[in-house]
Amino acid sequence: MASGNLSPRQKMINLMYLVFIAMLAMNMSKEVLSAFGFMNEKLADNNITATIKNSEILANLSTKASEQPEKYSSLFGVAQKVDQLSKDFDSYLESKKVLFLEEQEDKKNYEAMDQSVIVDEHFFKNNQLTTEGQEFLDYINGYRDSIIQLLNPNSPLVASIKKRFDTSDQPIADALKPQPWLNNRYEGFPLISTVTNLTSMQTDIKTTQSDVFGSLLGGQLESDVSLTNYEAIVVADKTAFFQGEKFTGKIYLGKKDPTLKADVVEIGGRALPESSIQAGQVLLDFPAGNVGEHDIKGKFVFTENGKPVEIPITSSYAVIPKPNSAVISADKMNVVYMGVANPMTISIPGIPDNLVTASANGLRRSTGSGKYIMTPSGGREVSIKVSGKLPNGQMVSSSQNFRVKQIPSPQGTIRKQSGHVKMPKASLEKSTVGTELPDFDFDLNLSTTGFTLKVPGQGAVVVRGSRMDAAAKKAIAKAKRGDVVTIFDIKSSLVGNSGYKIKNASPVSVEIQ
Structure with missing residues (x-):
């Protein structure tokens, strides 16, 4: 099953069948059953998306056929037949899934779908195929052959469709003869694996539709039909101009060709990686460089009539400083x-x-x-x-x-409070007089160098530094409850720049409690 040049899809299917066989040889894991259920859900969701996409392509082809019947009517006729065959086969497979799940009360309880009896009895009887089993094979073979008949015999799709819906006998290791395809893929398998298998076949139908539609359209449909796909391309002589300069450049009428791909693209003497060279375009991804003007020079290399053809690339761009904030000024x-x-x-x-x-x-x-x-x-x-x-x-x-x-006048504080403050005189004696610059844009450190203290009924006391000295404490001790002690003429200096003269701070008053 792993030999030969198998496609990734066929390898995935073969691996799934190996898992099926392993499940038969051991006690079925409930987690594995759930995994198949989740796989079935994902395939079903993808089928919905694929159906919508195929319908849009068919509608688009219908429009083009009405605009240019001589060129597109025959292609649209083939597409309609493919669409009808696909819908009929898809509906038949959906009816089988409904039948097999008919007795399941909870369609999401995948762990309960470990039985194989309903499928076995539907497709097989006395080691022979039932009428329904033969009908199932006829549907697959009929769809495959009908689609192939609609295609050009030399189309590369013929081989892939034959392989996609192959129902030939399957070889088994250590067996004398191959096993019929239906027995090999469905007999004895858990119900949920059969449902997933049918959903996977519905995915193959959608893929076949998409492949055939793509083959009919060619990839040049839009470009062949309408001039609206042409673009006016403005190419400036440079990508940045300064005020006062004249704008210079050229205007081209161009059209993107998604089928055109260069053999080699060089920029600055270096060949771009294969991943950057895509159909109809080349992706550029390199550091912009320093601020200033930079040149882009290189070439396209195509092969025409067996000979290389070079198309030069010449352009330039300007790098300006990256803005990281708005410029706002008062x-x-x-x-x-x-x-x-x-x-x-x-x-x-x-x-x-x-x-x-x-x-x-x-x-x-x-x-x-x-x-x-x-x-x-x-x-x-x-x-x-x-x-x-x-x-x-x-x-x-x-x-x-x-x-x-100049730096504005600071505000005087006592215990980091300004204005009118209430406290006991014992607390005042221990307090520190400070200064601050509220709402100033700079975070400056001020150091108090002196102040004057006035207690009602007593003379003013001049203090050096920021704390109460003996004379100040003596005056405070004579204050009575309700007296308002005033601290004024507060002097300070700027930490780190003592040579700058700071204005006196505003006074602060303390009401004795």
Whole structure:
């Protein structure tokens, strides 16, 4: 069963029959029965799809036959006969499946379909075929022979259809003579395997229809019938143009030919793999390369009249930086801050980063493509100038002004709370005075360097650092419940840049509880 040049389909069928024989020699596995049931479901689903596809092809051929009867009416007539023969045979097989499953209460309980009696009694009696068994063989042989009669005797489909519906006696290992096909394929097999076998034969019918329709249509049906399959193909001299340039290119009237396949296709001196050369087209798949303009050069190689014919390939394309975010700017918000490192991204579309130059007071390159750091040193405005070199050698330049602003006044806090805070005076004595910049775009660390504390009825106490000293604690100890202690004139410095002067923070008040 495994010898000879068998098709993948025939190998699968042979393997299925080996499984059948093995099941007879041992206690039938319920899981195997279920597996055949699931296989039957999948085949049935595929048959539905194939039926729809074949119907669409037949309808399409009918339309073409009405448009050009001299060319297509005879082909449509053959297709109709094939369609009717296939429907009749398919209906007959479906009726057999209905008959065999008639007594099964649950058509999905495949594990219960392990008996073979109903099929054996229907097809065989006293080692002979029943009337129904002979009818079954006649249907298969009649369908096969009728389809072949409709085909050209030299058609390659003839051999495959004969093999697909072969009912000749089957050789058996260690047997003196071959076994009749019907006995070999159906006698003694579980019911679910027989149903699956019938569904598989229905699949063969759909495949035969598709093969015959494809043979009749040839693969050039649409191209032969209508000019609507022609396309106006615009070929630009290059795939990217800059503002101010003239568009140059050509328009061709072309038609895709799905039967045309090149022998060899070379791009950049390298032959493309066979998988890339498909009917009517060549698939290109290679790295786009760096930003800039690139050439595509190569050739098609065909064989015509025994001689190679080369068709050159010449084109080009441009690579521009890949966008990874939208460019959105508020025209009045071009601002950089003193005392901090302002990160910036500077680029020119279509120009690689190494050909872009940016300059301004306090501007320096950072890590990453197009990344810069701006640290303004003073003034009210700074201008950033940018220039770049296009692939054609032309220089482009631009500039952008940014306002320079000071870091806003911080907000004073006590125990990280701002505004009006309530706490016992014992807690206040242990608290830390801090500063923060709420809603500021930069994550800056501020260090409190001093503050002034005022308790009602007492003089103000100036404190160095961020925590209460002895004088402050003494003043707090004299505060009464309900008194509001004010902490103001809060001074701080910028961690990492102590030379920059931060404005005093807003005061914070503490109500003694």
